[in-house]
Amino acid sequence: MMTSFLFRALDARAGIFLAIMAAAIILVPAANLLAPEGSAFHVPNYAVTLMGKYLTYALLALAVDLVWGYCGILSLGHAAFFALGGYAMGMYLMRQIGTRGVYGDPNLPDFMVFLNWQELPWYWYGFDMFWFAALMVLLVPGFLAFVFGWFAFRSRVTGVYLSIITQALTYALLLAFFRNDMGFGGNNGLTDFKDILGFDIQADTTRAGLFAASGVALVLCFIICRALTRSKLGKVLVAVRDAESRTRFLGYRVEHYKLFVWTLSAMMAGIAGALYVPQVGIINPGEFAPANSIEVVIWVAVGGRGTLVGAVLGAVLVNFAKTWFTGALPDIWLFALGGLFVFVTLFLPKGIVGTVSQGWTALRQRKVSAAYEAGSDVPPGAPPQSPGATANVSATKPNPTPSASAGAEPQPAE
Amino acid sequence: MARATSLLYLDGVSVSFDGFKALNELSLTIAPGEMRAIIGPNGAGKTTMMDVITGKTRPDSGEVFFDGTIDLTGEDEASIAELGIGRKFQKPTVFESHTVWDNLELALKAPRGPFATLFHVITGGEKKRIEYLLELIRLGGKRSELAANLSHGQKQWLEIGMLLAQDPKLLLVDEPAAGMTDAETAETAELLKDIANDHSVVVVEHDMVFVRSLGVKVTVLHEGSVLAEGSLDHVSANDRVVEVYLGR
Ligand SMILES: Nc1ncnc2c1ncn2[C@@H]1O[C@H](COP(=O)(O)OP(=O)(O)O)[C@@H](O)[C@H]1O
Ligand SMILES: [Mg+2]
Numbered sequence: 001m002m003t004s005f006l007f008r009a010l011d012a013r014a015g016i017f018l019a020i021m022a023a024a025i026i027l028v029p030a031a032n033l034l035a036p037e038g039s040a041f042h043v044p045n046y047a048v049t050l051m052g053k054y055l056t057y058a059l060l061a062l063a064v065d066l067v068w069g070y071c072g073i074l075s076l077g078h079a080a081f082f083a084l085g086g087y088a089m090g091m092y093l094m095r096q097i098g099t100r101g102v103y104g105d106p107n108l109p110d111f112m113v114f115l116n117w118q119e120l121p122w123y124w125y126g127f128d129m130f131w132f133a134a135l136m137v138l139l140v141p142g143f144l145a146f147v148f149g150w151f152a153f154r155s156r157v158t159g160v161y162l163s164i165i166t167q168a169l170t171y172a173l174l175l176a177f178f179r180n181d182m183g184f185g186g187n188n189g190l191t192d193f194k195d196i197l198g199f200d201i202q203a204d205t206t207r208a209g210l211f212a213a214s215g216v217a218l219v220l221c222f223i224i225c226r227a228l229t230r231s232k233l234g235k236v237l238v239a240v241r242d243a244e245s246r247t248r249f250l251g252y253r254v255e256h257y258k259l260f261v262w263t264l265s266a267m268m269a270g271i272a273g274a275l276y277v278p279q280v281g282i283i284n285p286g287e288f289a290p291a292n293s294i295e296v297v298i299w300v301a302v303g304g305r306g307t308l309v310g311a312v313l314g315a316v317l318v319n320f321a322k323t324w325f326t327g328a329l330p331d332i333w334l335f336a337l338g339g340l341f342v343f344v345t346l347f348l349p350k351g352i353v354g355t356v357s358q359g360w361t362a363l364r365q366r367k368v369s370a371a372y373e374a375g376s377d378v379p380p381g382a383p384p385q386s387p388g389a390t391a392n393v394s395a396t397k398p399n400p401t402p403s404a405s406a407g408a409e410p411q412p413a414e
Numbered sequence: 415m416a417r418a419t420s421l422l423y424l425d426g427v428s429v430s431f432d433g434f435k436a437l438n439e440l441s442l443t444i445a446p447g448e449m450r451a452i453i454g455p456n457g458a459g460k461t462t463m464m465d466v467i468t469g470k471t472r473p474d475s476g477e478v479f480f481d482g483t484i485d486l487t488g489e490d491e492a493s494i495a496e497l498g499i500g501r502k503f504q505k506p507t508v509f510e511s512h513t514v515w516d517n518l519e520l521a522l523k524a525p526r527g528p529f530a531t532l533f534h535v536i537t538g539g540e541k542k543r544i545e546y547l548l549e550l551i552r553l554g555g556k557r558s559e560l561a562a563n564l565s566h567g568q569k570q571w572l573e574i575g576m577l578l579a580q581d582p583k584l585l586l587v588d589e590p591a592a593g594m595t596d597a598e599t600a601e602t603a604e605l606l607k608d609i610a611n612d613h614s615v616v617v618v619e620h621d622m623v624f625v626r627s628l629g630v631k632v633t634v635l636h637e638g639s640v641l642a643e644g645s646l647d648h649v650s651a652n653d654r655v656v657e658v659y660l661g662r
Contacts (some may be wrong), residue, residue: 004535051439235516239509248506249468250494260528289442405560 029208061315069306072241077166080143085270090190092133145266174288175385304351427476438638454635500582510562521576
């Protein structure tokens with residue numbers, strides 16, 4: 001059962017992606033640690049951390065693609081789950097500081113001493129243990145998503161209304177985490193981390209390790225998403241995306257499916273946040289900013305929603321551009337991002353990966369037709385059966401009419 | 415007929431939208447194994463009646479029972495489908511970005527929970543059943559085609575196929591011949607008659623030729639209640655029916 005489940009995850013496209021990821025996971029740390037500085041192969045420390053950060057963004061984008069690309073839930077609040085995972089990790093890292101803080105208190109983080117708190121709040125208990133923090137990285141976003149989804153999906157909130165309440169969710173958390181009396185460091189958040197699992201958080205080897213961990217997490221979550229979306233469950237998700245009420249009349253409990261992927265997706269976002277925080281060295285309420293969640297949606301749209309690989313690609317490309325822009329032309333980045341979104345929406349509605357794979361299938365189809373005319377007995381239009389249910393890829397044939405393909409577009413906002 | 419021996423039993427069902435009575439004290443009984451045609455002018459409440467039976471719309475008052483004992487007014491769409499009531503919509507609704515094959519596989523009677531589908535591996539029996547249905551709805555050659563690329567009539571047929579794949583006890587079929595050519599309409603009538611051999615069927619249709627070719631008992635709806643019931647010839651002879659509907 002499990003093997004056939006995982007076996008489904010693998011095909012050519014996934015294979016290429018996994019090979020690239022494996023190479024990056026091995027080569028980047030190796031080139032950073034082994035190649036001597038000044039050598040052409042040396043990857044500088046800042047680049048390792050930067051790429052590690054991109055990988056965590058890619059994981060966040062993957063989580064958004066799972067709910068938006070496959071199930072039509074346009075979440076504009078996924079940064080909330082990311083930030084919660086980040087805070088859980090941040091709390092662990094704060095507890096690791098111990099007596100090395102400015103005030104030298106063995107139990108209380110500096111900001112609590114500063115606020116004259118006498119003892120650790122109950123919800124900070126346990127975060128001195130890594131396993132506990134790691135569990136919370138999954139459970140806190142997962143639980144919040146479950147409760148939120150339970151109410152939202154059961155009352156059949158969909159489309160823009162759902163998107164708006166996800167924005168409200170992240171905004172409410174933003175305001176809450178800004179408050180000093182919440183006990184999460186208020187405005188400043190959590191920072192000044194010293195070490196993680198006993199390793200110095202600034203050390204080259206730790207940074208390379210965090211990069212590799214981010215890569216491995218991305219790969220594992222990708223395989224899970226891939227296996228999931230290619231299973232019958234994945235087909236149900238796409239059915240929900242395209243014709244929700246029809247799916248209900250077939251006897252599927254749509255709210256259970258939504259709740260399942262929504263919660264899973266939130267947990268993945270939490271993992272991404274937890275890997276992000278030790279690499280950037282800080283987590284503050286700014287991560288809950290509604291604009292962050294919207295940016296993630298843009299990454300996915302650029303890469304191609306409903307393709308998984310596209311989400312990863314979009315996140316890396318857009319953030320690479322962002323890094324470059326904010327260095328070279330800081331003032332125009334937001335305009336560039338907005339312009340990119342408009343461009344993609346108008347001219348590349350399937351995103352990069354969706355467009356490329358559509359072109360590729362069209363090409364292959366033409367070859368098959370040519371072979372058929374040349375006397376081969378494989379008729380055109382009889383490609384291998386059941387091509388998974390990739391949202392934006394008309395997998396078997398180029399669409400003969402534009403209107404027919406327009407009908408197949410997911411309509412996230414009803 | 416008594417409720418206990420009926421397959422579907424509606425009694426005094428009323429539904430209003432903003433004060434407008436779409437169904438008005440509607441009473442209707444379908445016997446096990448029966449095929450029934452429902453006709454009536456636009457806005458008579460035919461689709462609303464199906465909405466009530468399938469749990470999409472809650473009636474303001476009245477009783478709806480399935481299999482004599484199951485009260486449908488307390489159930490939602492998914493559980494009503496699980497109980498064995500399948501529905502074809504007036505506007506054909508298939509899953510456009512799935513292939514014809516996948517559309518049928520999704521409809522196939524099987525456990526419906528997320529964990530069941532997550533680990534589901536298609537069985538030989540299921541494949542056979544899909545092959546059989548493809549044959550029946552004449553879409554065998556289109557099995558790998560995306561449903562979006564089907565013609566209107568083919569979508570109607572695919573949806574009928576999906577209905578059968580669910581293996582329901584009762585099929586509710588809303589205007590199956592809408593938008594079909596005369597030849598397709600005739601074929602659809604044959605298909606439905608075939609299906610009626612081992613299912614109970616309620617068909618809503620405007621096309622009189624179609625209804626006549628079914629040769630079954632007809633119920634005429636008007637303004638949310640039953641105006642007449644009987645053979646097509648019998649109801650055609652009814653003055654009120656002629657006035658509101660056939661005479662137009
Ligand atoms: N959801 C709704 N809201 C308001 N009015 C509705 C709704 N559904 C149906 N109606 C009205 O109820 C009446 C019956 O509609 P319907 O059952 O679709 O008729 P039929 O299928 O017989 O043509 C129509 O006048 C229609 O406008
Ligand atoms: Mg109607």
